[in-house]
Amino acid sequence: MKKKTYFSKKNQSQQKKRVNNFEERTFNKHVEYAKVNGGVFTYSKPLSVAELSKAINVPAPAIIKFLFMQGKAVTINQLLDDEMIGTICLQFNYDFKKEKIVDAEHFEDFEVQDDPKDLVERAPVVTVMGHVDHGKTSIIDAIRHSDVVSHEAGGISQAIGAYQKDVHGKKITIIDTPGHAAFTAMRARGASVTDIVVLVVAADDGVMPQTIEAIDHAKAANCAIIVAINKMDKPGANPNKVKEQLMAHGVIDEEYGGDVMSVPCSAKTGAGITDLLDAIVLKSEMLELKANPNRYAIGTVLEANLDKGEGPKATLLVQNGTLNNSDYVVVGDIYGKIRRMTNEYGTVVKTAIPSTPVSVIGLSSVPNAGDRFMAFPSEKQAKDIAEKRRLATIEKERAGTSAMSLADLNNLVNAGKIQDINVIIKADTDGSAQALKASLEKLSNDKVQIKVLEAAAGAISDSDVLLASASHALIYGFNIRPDARVRAKADEEHVEIRLHRIIYELIDEMTAAMKGLYKAELVEKVTGQAEIRHIYKISKIGTIAGSYVTSGLIKSGEKIRLLRDGVVIYEGELASLKRFKDDVKEVKEGYEFGCSVKNYNDLKEGDILEGYEMIEKA
Numbered sequence: 001m002k003k004k005t006y007f008s009k010k011n012q013s014q015q016k017k018r019v020n021n022f023e024e025r026t027f028n029k030h031v032e033y034a035k036v037n038g039g040v041f042t043y044s045k046p047l048s049v050a051e052l053s054k055a056i057n058v059p060a061p062a063i064i065k066f067l068f069m070q071g072k073a074v075t076i077n078q079l080l081d082d083e084m085i086g087t088i089c090l091q092f093n094y095d096f097k098k099e100k101i102v103d104a105e106h107f108e109d110f111e112v113q114d115d116p117k118d119l120v121e122r123a124p125v126v127t128v129m130g131h132v133d134h135g136k137t138s139i140i141d142a143i144r145h146s147d148v149v150s151h152e153a154g155g156i157s158q159a160i161g162a163y164q165k166d167v168h169g170k171k172i173t174i175i176d177t178p179g180h181a182a183f184t185a186m187r188a189r190g191a192s193v194t195d196i197v198v199l200v201v202a203a204d205d206g207v208m209p210q211t212i213e214a215i216d217h218a219k220a221a222n223c224a225i226i227v228a229i230n231k232m233d234k235p236g237a238n239p240n241k242v243k244e245q246l247m248a249h250g251v252i253d254e255e256y257g258g259d260v261m262s263v264p265c266s267a268k269t270g271a272g273i274t275d276l277l278d279a280i281v282l283k284s285e286m287l288e289l290k291a292n293p294n295r296y297a298i299g300t301v302l303e304a305n306l307d308k309g310e311g312p313k314a315t316l317l318v319q320n321g322t323l324n325n326s327d328y329v330v331v332g333d334i335y336g337k338i339r340r341m342t343n344e345y346g347t348v349v350k351t352a353i354p355s356t357p358v359s360v361i362g363l364s365s366v367p368n369a370g371d372r373f374m375a376f377p378s379e380k381q382a383k384d385i386a387e388k389r390r391l392a393t394i395e396k397e398r399a400g401t402s403a404m405s406l407a408d409l410n411n412l413v414n415a416g417k418i419q420d421i422n423v424i425i426k427a428d429t430d431g432s433a434q435a436l437k438a439s440l441e442k443l444s445n446d447k448v449q450i451k452v453l454e455a456a457a458g459a460i461s462d463s464d465v466l467l468a469s470a471s472h473a474l475i476y477g478f479n480i481r482p483d484a485r486v487r488a489k490a491d492e493e494h495v496e497i498r499l500h501r502i503i504y505e506l507i508d509e510m511t512a513a514m515k516g517l518y519k520a521e522l523v524e525k526v527t528g529q530a531e532i533r534h535i536y537k538i539s540k541i542g543t544i545a546g547s548y549v550t551s552g553l554i555k556s557g558e559k560i561r562l563l564r565d566g567v568v569i570y571e572g573e574l575a576s577l578k579r580f581k582d583d584v585k586e587v588k589e590g591y592e593f594g595c596s597v598k599n600y601n602d603l604k605e606g607d608i609l610e611g612y613e614m615i616e617k618a
Contacts, residue, residue: 041094046079058092066091114292122291123164123171123355124284125193125317127223129214130200135230138267139200140176143277161303161315162357163344167277172284173317173355175302193300193317196283197223198276199251200230203237203264207245209456213463215249216454220422220471224287225251226279227262232271239264291354297323297375301331302357304366312336312363316352316373323352323375328382329363332371333393335386336363337379421448421514422473424464425455428480428567432503433457436478439507448514459566460497462489469493476506481563481610484529484551499524501568527611528552528589535605536594543601547609548592554611555586560597563608573598574611 036042041056053060060076066088067074074080080088082098089096130136143165162175175194197218201211218225227246229239243253243262252258261279265272297318304314314331316323323329327338339362341349352358364386367373376382423440427433437455444450453471454464460475460482468475468490475490477499482490490497500506534546547554554560556577562570575598577584579591587593597603 036094039093039095041089041096043085043096043098046081047085048079049074049076052080052085052088056089056092056094058088063088114295118292118294119290120293122289122353123173124195124280124287124289125173125175125355126196126198126280127175127194128198128200128228129218130228131202131205131208131210131214134200134202134205134208134211135267136200139198139228139230139265139273139276140174142265142267142270142273143174162317164356165277167281170281170284171355172277172280173357175317175357192221193302193319194221194223195287195289196226196280197221198226198228198280200228201242201246202231202234203229203239203242204231204234206238206242207249209458212249212456213454215246215251217467219250220453220467224283225260226276226283227251227253227260228276229262229264230267232264233266233269289355291320293322293353295321296377297321297327297329297352297373299323299373301367301369301371301373303369306366307361310361312366313359313361314363314367315357315359317357318352318354320354321375322354323356323358325350327375328377328379329373329375330382330386330389331363331367331373333386333390334363334365334367335379335382338362421450421510422468422471423450423452424468424473424475425452425478426460426464426475426480427455427457427478430457432478436476436503436506439503440510443507443511443514445514450510450514459483460486462486465489465493465495468495474498476500478503478506479568480566481561481568481608483563483566483608487526487551501571523615524612525615526552527558527613528554529611530554530587530593530609532603532605532607532609533592535603542596543603544594544596545603545607545609546592546594549587549589550608551589552611553586553588554593554595554609556584558611558613561610561612562597562600562603563610564604564606569607570597570600570602572600575599 036056043055047055049060049063052058053063064074064076067084070087072084074084086096128136128140144163162173164171164173197214199211199214199218201207215225227242229242231237232239239262243255246253246260247256247258251260253260253262255262261283263272263276263279265276267273298321299317299319302315302317304312307313316331323338323341325338325341329336329338338360341352341358341360343349343356343358349358376385425433425436425440427436433455437452440450440452453467453473459480460477462485464475465486467473473495475495475497477497479501481499482497487497489495498506498509500509528549529551530547530549532545532547536544536546538544554574554577557574560572560574561568562572575596576594577587578594579587584593595609597609
């Protein structure tokens with residue numbers, strides 16, 4: 001069967017350049033799944049004894065006899081695993097290599113393997129993150145306008161969402177994201193675009209909850225971190241205190257033997273901004289970031305919108321290869337021809353090399369931020385691949401989940417396929433969160449490692465759900481409850497939230513899952529939530545809560561939890577449920593009611609009543 005090579009309609013010299021570095025084997029429907037070349041046996045799928053015999057020209061009985069002498073009885077049509085194939089190849093004097101074949105419609109799984117001589121240095125891609133009041137935007141603005149050459153004065157467009165900066169003749173690419181939630185949402189779609197995260201911490205304020213979240217998200221994405229200690233012009237600035245606080249969260253400054261550079265600066269006065277840029281360039285040199293410009297472009301959508309005058313418009317970050325004007329591209333599950341590319345100044349450009357952000361028009365519809373894109377040589381091919389990806393997206397949405405459930409974990413352990421378990425812990429107190437983290441991490445063994453991505457006090461948030469989705473993680477809540485909005489987000493992202501009030505039950509559950517013994521017998525189903533809006537004290541009866549059902553329904557006599565700021569205050573039962581003066585069996589979403597809680601009167605306005613029931617699950 002003959003392999004098919006895809007060619008560009010560019011001139012012959014460019015055609016040769018781009019095709020020479022294009023992974024032909026990766027994008028083929030008609031490939032040889034097993035062959036010998038120069039004494040190396042290459043295969044890409046499980047093979048039977050008969051197929052291996054034919055490929056390496058060794059009689060099938062000889063292979064069966066060899067395996068029998070190894071204590072493995074096989075038949076001529078039995079599929080061999082990788083270990084068996086490797087052992088047989090070595091026995092009959094062949095080196096061996098397994099290759100992964102990726103269909104063209106799955107180009108996000110494309111593993112780029114370039115010849116080192118084709119690689120050139122590329123600009124680092126930098127994202128600025130940090131607590132909302134610590135000067136993230138000010139730092140970005142200070143970098144944007146520092147040492148601006150005359151032709152750029154006053155004029156970098158904010159619309160593109162990304163821009164490049166020249167520092168001592170070297171470029172850095174800065175992505176202006178709305179925050180770590182957007183950063184993680186992009187990772188959830190498979191987009192890993194950032195090389196370096198600049199973590200902004202105010203020198204007078206120190207580490208705050210959102211700072212910790214940003215650290216967790218940066219670590220989960222395996223990004224290098226540079227700390228910008230901002231607001232050094234403030235009277236209470238204390239950079240040493242910031243460094244010490246960051247150490248508690250695994251961000252260790254070079255001064256203390258770590259690998260994280262910290263740069264004191266002030267976005268307000270401009271002091272230290274040049275040092276920050278120098279640190280970014282130095283870190284990028286240490287990372288040795290390289291790419292091959294002589295291949296078809298592949299990269300990620302940073303943002304997109306529908307322009308009234310120009311139609312679908314997207315900001316693309318080229319991560320490898322070169323994107324040319326008039327290239328045909330597949331973006332997510334849509335396609336188009338690049339009709340115009342502009343840089344951050346609005347200037348039309350004909351090519352975009354690795355790490356370059358460009359705004360493009362010509363797509364058939366608006367893609368999503370975080371979608372992957374790749375250039376293809378013809379419109380027909382791009383259109384066909386986009387349609388296949390669209391159908392695959394529909395099938396995936398019907399079928400399942402991107403995150404990990406405890407049942408999935410159990411099944412993977414039984415199948416011997418699990419190595420790392422990612423967990424997010426939220427608890428009522430920081431002490432509980434850290435205790436749970438230590439207890440879970442102690443369960444790790446040589447086969448299964450538990451990685452706690454985040455352990456913090458507070459209610460489960462949308463950001464936690466996004467991090468879990470992006471990292472295939474479980475969320476454990478201890479003594480806290482998610483609200484209806486977070487539950488809906490978790491359902492949308494297919495993230496499992498496990499809730500406990502007794503620490504040893506949580507540990508036992510994880511231990512059983514790690515051993516492949518987990519069996520769900522009774523599972524909790526939340527029936528609804530209601531907000532207490534008025535409190536009435538009635539003698540001989542107690543406290544009556546005038547409430548409003550915010551989601552689901554509340555049933556008479558059912559089990560309830562009382563939540564205050566996301567933390568469980570009390571668990572019990574409803575003693576009464578009334579609409580006006582009448583007793584009712586249930587109250588649906590959008591209706592008001594009055595109720596009392598059995599043996600409990602410490603109700604307050606703003607508390608949440610959560611009704612639930614236990615149901616059997618096979």
